[in-house]
Amino acid sequence: MARPARPVRLSPPAWLTAGLRPAPTPIPWAAVVRASVALSAPLAVGLAAGQPAYGALVSMGALSGVIGDTADAYRMRIFNIAVPQLFGALGVTLGTLVYGDGWLAVAVLTLVALVSGMISSIGAVASVSGLLLLLNCVVGAGLPMPDPWWMAPLLLGVGGLFVLLLTLLGWPVRRAAPERAAVAATYRALAELYEATGTTTYDERRQAVTASLNQSYDLVLARRTRQHGRAPHLVRLLSQLNVLVPLLEAAPAAHLRARLVGPLSPAIPAAVRDLADAVEEGRTGTPVLDLPTPERPAEKAVDHALRHAAAVVHQADPDLPPRSATRGDPHVDDRLGRPAALRVRVRRAARDVMLSEASWRYGLRLALCIGLAQALVSLIAVPRSYWVALTVTFVMKPDFGSVFSRAVLRAFGTAAGLVLAALVLAEVPRGWWDVPVMMVLAALIPAFSAKGYAFQTAAITPVILLLSDTLNQQGFDLVLPRLYDSLIGCAIALVAGYLLWPESWHTRIGDRLADAVADTASYVRTAFAPGHPRHRATERHRARRKLYRDLSTVRSEFQRALTEPPPTGPLAAAWWPLVVAVERIVDATTAARVRVAHGAPAPDPSEVAAVERELRELSEGLRSSETLVEVRTELPGDENGVLAPLRQEVRAARAIAGPDLR
Numbered sequence: 001m002a003r004p005a006r007p008v009r010l011s012p013p014a015w016l017t018a019g020l021r022p023a024p025t026p027i028p029w030a031a032v033v034r035a036s037v038a039l040s041a042p043l044a045v046g047l048a049a050g051q052p053a054y055g056a057l058v059s060m061g062a063l064s065g066v067i068g069d070t071a072d073a074y075r076m077r078i079f080n081i082a083v084p085q086l087f088g089a090l091g092v093t094l095g096t097l098v099y100g101d102g103w104l105a106v107a108v109l110t111l112v113a114l115v116s117g118m119i120s121s122i123g124a125v126a127s128v129s130g131l132l133l134l135l136n137c138v139v140g141a142g143l144p145m146p147d148p149w150w151m152a153p154l155l156l157g158v159g160g161l162f163v164l165l166l167t168l169l170g171w172p173v174r175r176a177a178p179e180r181a182a183v184a185a186t187y188r189a190l191a192e193l194y195e196a197t198g199t200t201t202y203d204e205r206r207q208a209v210t211a212s213l214n215q216s217y218d219l220v221l222a223r224r225t226r227q228h229g230r231a232p233h234l235v236r237l238l239s240q241l242n243v244l245v246p247l248l249e250a251a252p253a254a255h256l257r258a259r260l261v262g263p264l265s266p267a268i269p270a271a272v273r274d275l276a277d278a279v280e281e282g283r284t285g286t287p288v289l290d291l292p293t294p295e296r297p298a299e300k301a302v303d304h305a306l307r308h309a310a311a312v313v314h315q316a317d318p319d320l321p322p323r324s325a326t327r328g329d330p331h332v333d334d335r336l337g338r339p340a341a342l343r344v345r346v347r348r349a350a351r352d353v354m355l356s357e358a359s360w361r362y363g364l365r366l367a368l369c370i371g372l373a374q375a376l377v378s379l380i381a382v383p384r385s386y387w388v389a390l391t392v393t394f395v396m397k398p399d400f401g402s403v404f405s406r407a408v409l410r411a412f413g414t415a416a417g418l419v420l421a422a423l424v425l426a427e428v429p430r431g432w433w434d435v436p437v438m439m440v441l442a443a444l445i446p447a448f449s450a451k452g453y454a455f456q457t458a459a460i461t462p463v464i465l466l467l468s469d470t471l472n473q474q475g476f477d478l479v480l481p482r483l484y485d486s487l488i489g490c491a492i493a494l495v496a497g498y499l500l501w502p503e504s505w506h507t508r509i510g511d512r513l514a515d516a517v518a519d520t521a522s523y524v525r526t527a528f529a530p531g532h533p534r535h536r537a538t539e540r541h542r543a544r545r546k547l548y549r550d551l552s553t554v555r556s557e558f559q560r561a562l563t564e565p566p567p568t569g570p571l572a573a574a575w576w577p578l579v580v581a582v583e584r585i586v587d588a589t590t591a592a593r594v595r596v597a598h599g600a601p602a603p604d605p606s607e608v609a610a611v612e613r614e615l616r617e618l619s620e621g622l623r624s625s626e627t628l629v630e631v632r633t634e635l636p637g638d639e640n641g642v643l644a645p646l647r648q649e650v651r652a653a654r655a656i657a658g659p660d661l662r
Contacts, residue, residue, distance in 0.1 A: 021452070022451035022452055022455060023450065023451050023452050025450045025451065026450070027446075027447045027450065028446050028447070028450060031066075031069065031446035032443045032446050032447050033443070034066070034069075034163070034166045034167065034446075035066045035442045035443055035445050035446050036439045036440075036442045036443040037166060037439075038059075038062040038065065038066060038159070038162055038163045038166055038442070039059045039062050039063060039066070039438050039439075039441075039442035039463065040059075040435050040436075040438040040439040040442060041162070042055045042056075042058035042059045042062060042158075042159060042162070043055045043056065043059055043434055043435050043438055043470070044432075044435045045058075046058070047431065047432060047434075047435070052434075052470050053146060053470060053471050054146070054155055055470070056467045056470035056471055057145075057146075057152060057155035057156055057159070057471075058155050058156070058158050058159040058162070059159060059438070059467055060139070060156055060159060060464075060467055061085070061088070061155065061156035061157060061158060061159020061160045061162075062159035062160065062162055062163050063159070063442075063445075063460075063463060063464070063467075064084065064085065064088055064132050064135070064136070064156070064159070064160055065081045065085065065159065065160040065161075065162070065163030065164060066163055066442070066445055066446065067128070067131075067445075067449075067460075068080050068081050068084050068128045068132070068160075069081055069163060069167060078164065078168075079125050080125055080128060081160060081163060081164045081167065082160070082161070082164055083125055083129055084125065084128040084129040084131070084132045084160075085132070085156075085157050085160035085161070086129075086157075087129040087130070087132050087133040088129075088132035088133065088135070088136040088153075088156060088157075088160065089136070089153035089154075089156060089157050090133060090153075091112065091132060091133040091134060091135065091136035091137035091140065092136035092137065092139060092140040092145070092152050092153050092156055093140070093149065093150070093152075093153050094108055094112060094137050094140065094141075095108075095109075095136065095137040095138065095139060095140020095141035095142070096140040096141075096145045096149055096152055096153075097140075097149065098141055099140065099141055099142075099143075099144065099145070102378045103375075103378060105141045105374060105378070106371060106374040106375050106378055108137070108141070109134075109137060109138065109141060109370050109371070109374045109389065110367050110370055110371035110374070111367070112133060112134055112137045112370075113134055113363075113366045113367040113369075113370035113371070113393075114363045114364065114366070114367040115130075115133070115363070116130035116131070116133050116134040116363075116366065117130065117359070117362045117363035117364075117365065117366035117367065117396075118130075118359045118360065118362070118363035119133075119359075120359075120362070121352075121356065121358060121359040121362065122352070131393070134366075134370070134393050135390065135393055136156065138370075138386050138389040138390050138393060139386060139390070140152060141374075141386065142377075142385065142386020142387075142389070142390075143386060143468065143471055144471070178219060179216075179219045179220050179237055180237060180279060180280055180282070181280060182212070182215055182216040182219050182220075183216050183220065183237050183240055183241050183244075183279050184276045184277070184279040184280035185212055185216075185276075186209065186212040186213050186215075186216045186241070186244060187244065187272055187273070187275050187276035187279060188272075188273060188276045189205070189208050189209045189212045190209050190244065190247060190248060190251070190272055191269040191270075191272035191273045191276065192205050192208070192209075192269070193205040193206055193208075193209050193248075193251050194251060194254065194264060194268050194269040194272060194302075195266075195269045197251065197254045197255040197257075197258040197263070197264055198255060198258025198259045198262070198263055198264075199258075202255050203580060203583065203584070206251070206583070206587065207552075207555070207583075209248060209251075210548045210549075210551075210552055211552060213241075213244070213248070213548075214548075214549060214552060216241055217241065220237050220238050220241055236315075237279075239312050239315075240279055240309075240312060240313050243305075243308055243309040243312040243313070244309060245541060245545070246301075246304075246305035246308065246309070247272070247302070247305040247306060247309055249301075249305070249541075249544070249590050249593075249594055250298070250301040250302045250305045250594050251302075252587035252588065252590045252591035252594070253297070253298035253301055253302075253590075253591040253592075253594040253595050254268075254298050254299075254301075254302050255587070255591070256298065256588075256591050256645055257296055257298035257299065261296075264302075265291070265292045267290055267291055267292060268291065268302060268306065271289055271290075271291065271306055271310070272306070275309060275310060275313045278313050278314060279313060283314065284314050284315065285314055286314065287310035287311065287313070287314045289306070289307060289310055291303055291306065291307075297594070297595040297596075297597075297598040297599045297600045298591070298594065298595060298598075300598040300599065301594045301595070301597065301598045304598070361501075365396065365496075365497050365501060366392075366396050366497070368496050368497070368500075369392045369396055369492050369493055369496045369497045370389055370392055370393070372492050372496055373388045373389040373391075373392045373488075373489060373492050374389055376388065376488070376492075377389070385481075385485055387481075387482050387485035387486065387489070388485045388488050388489045388492070389489070390464075390485075390489070391410060391414070391485065391486045391488075391489025391490060391493070392489045392492055392493050392497070394406070394410060394457070395407050395410050395489065395490060395493040395497070396493055396497050404494065404498055404564055404565060405564070406453060406493075407490040407493050407494045407498070408490075409452075409453045409454035409457065410453075410454075410457055410486065410489075410490055411486065411487060411490050412454050412457075413453070413454040413455065413456070413457025413458040413461065414457055414458075414461050414482070414483065414486040415483065415486075416454075416457075416458040416461075417457060417458040417459065417460070417461025417462050417465075418461060418462075418465075418479050418482060418483050420441075420458070420461075420462045421461060421462035421465040421466070421478075421479060421482075422479045424437055424441075424462060424466060425465070425466075425469060425478065425479065430469070430470070434466065434470065437466070438463070438466065441459070441462050441463050441466065442463060444459040445459045445460055445463065447459070461482075465478055465479070465482060510575070510622050510623065511622075511623060512553075512554050512557055513554055513558075513575065513578065513579065513582070513622055514619045514620070514622035514623040515550070515619075516547070516550055516551055516554050516582055517582055517615055517616075517618050517619040517622060518615070518616060518619040519543075519546070519547050519550060520547065520582055520585055520586055520589075520615055521612045521615035521616045521619065522543070522612075523540075523543050523544065523547050523586065523589060524589050524608060524611050524612050524615065524646075525608065525612050526539055526540055526543050527540055527589050527590070527592070527593040528592075528593065528596070528602070528603060528605075528608045540593065544586070544590060547586055548586070551579075551582065551583055551586065554579060555579055555583075558572050558575070558576055558579055562576075577656050578653060578656045581649065581652055581653035581656055582653060584649045584652075584653075585615070585646065585649045585650060585653060587649075588645045588646040588648075588649045589646055591645065591646075592642045592643055592645070592646050595642050596642055600642045601641070601642065602642070603641055603642055603643045604641075607641070607643050607647075608643070611643065611646060611647060611650055614650050614654065615650065618653060618654060
């Protein structure tokens with residue numbers, strides 16, 4: 001009997017359309033107003049002064065500042081906006097000096113692209129700095145800039161500083177508001193986690209807590225702890241954040257208890273929410289807790305952690321170790337996570353960049369693509385073709401997502417943006433009408449950027465075209481050449497930045513997951529290793545925090561890989577359950593450790609060693625093959641012991657990794 005024919009699939013695959021769905025994020029209204037003022041005011045001043053080109057350059061600098069303003073804390077905004085502006089000024093200076101010099105421009109832009117790509121791997125600020133270095137170099141090499149040579153970097157810098165000034169207007173009245181709000185949000189996320197114990201939404205809530213905790217630590221620790229003497233509010237916030245960690249560690253034990261016995265008392269998440277309100281309002285005094293009497297080890301752990309957190313949250317002057325405790329060695333990061341001295345971090349970053357295979361690989365890929373784009377411009381007359389290299393710069397940006405999906409989304413976004421730009425350039429006369437039009441278009445950038453890369457591209461495209469037209473006065477004739485340039489740039493990025501590099505389409509996510517599994521095995525050993533209780537607790541806290549951060553990164557890598565075409569996308573989808581399983585193993589390990597700390601019998605060392613061995617075998621299997629060999633799922637031990645739930649999660653992970661599901 002013939003098999004029935006499969007229905008023809010008319011809709012495009014999910015990995016292709018994922019980026020075209022707007023993300024369900026709120027519109028940042030403050031950023032919308034700030035962008036509208038920052039980009040339109042310079043145009044108005046330039047028109048009033050009879051120098052519209054100068055106003056357009058200041059607005060271009062403001063556009064760079066708007067793109068880089070991604071932090072919450074005010075002091076981080078200074079770094080996120082001011083530092084990249086210095087690199088942007090250097091970039092436009094280099095580009096201006098080689099404008100119209102043909103192959104010299106190719107060589108300079110290729111070298112700048114190599115440096116830009118390599119420094120982008122350091123961190124968020126370095127990534128934006130590398131972007132502006134290359135972006136402004138491309139613009140300087142492709143557009144005629146006013147004389148003398150220093151005028152363009154000066155005007156672009158003024159635009160970036162204008163955005164910074166607008167950003168810092170609220171600092172005097174909201175000095176610590178972003179950090180305080182972030183810590184309070186983490187407490188509220190933890191309250192939702194405790195409400196979800198015993199339910200199927202627990203894993204999702206735990207991921208939300210991890211992300212919120214990472215963000216809070218990033219904000220609070222952005223200022224070095226040597227400033228504690230001058231910033232008591234920061235001392236208090238850091239203390240409130242640190243005491244949240246035991247509550248988070250007790251959550252897996254509470255989740256296991258809720259699955260076996262029943263839901264927790266509503267008084268527990270209510271008490272955590274009250275702590276969140278106290279953090280946000282700055283309340284002090286004697287806390288009042290109405291909690292049920294704990295009986296089981298998990299309940300004792302939650303009760304102890306909650307009462308300790310309440311005492312610290314309501315304490316007016318938290319007692320933290322003085323600077324002298326860790327002053328002796330600037331290379332040591334203290335137990336609160338204080339970063340080492342700036343010079344030490346700079347040396348570390350420089351060493352990591354120069355010795356990192358990944359940074360060299362990305363730098364070479366970006367340099368190849370930019371070199372090809374600029375060489376194409378030098379060999380074939382393409383009007384104002386800086387847009388080709390500009391497109392390559394945005395598409396190849398490493399932390400925007402998959403190169404393949406970015407190229408596709410860039411094409412769609414540019415086409416949508418050009419439709420809007422065509423309407424503006426065709427119907428709106430140049431001059432003072434540019435100011436209200438820019439107010440509207442600039443406001444769309446932060447609003448659309450929150451929705452996804454394609455939407456951000458659609459918002460930025462008409463803004464850049466309008467500013468370019470102010471410099472070149474080409475009007476509607478800009479539209480079609482920019483579409484062709486964008487398609488050429490996307491094609492270069494796809495071929496030279498994606499297809500020519502096997503690692504792009506032969507995924508490395510297995511290696512990243514293998515590293516996480518190996519770290520999980522080490523965490524299992526650390527959790528039950530003998531030693532001084534206080535020292536072991538500090539080591540466990542560090543290991544768990546690092547592991548959760550790494551797992552969050554792995555999850556982001558997998559979510560990015562899901563947007564890749566086959567074979568990467570389908571393979572990431574097949575391995576996704578294993579990512580979740582590893583997270584559950586970490587939770588089960590933490591729950592077992594908490595139960596032991598509050599009265600449960602300690603496991604036999606041989607049981608711990610068996611679990612660690614299974615995880616290391618799983619790690620090696622992931623590293624050596626995309627299709628694992630037959631795995632053992634037998635993991636004997638005391639089925640009534642504290643490690644029973646952990647062994648169950650390990651068995652589930654080994655079963656997921658088996659060949660039957662490949």
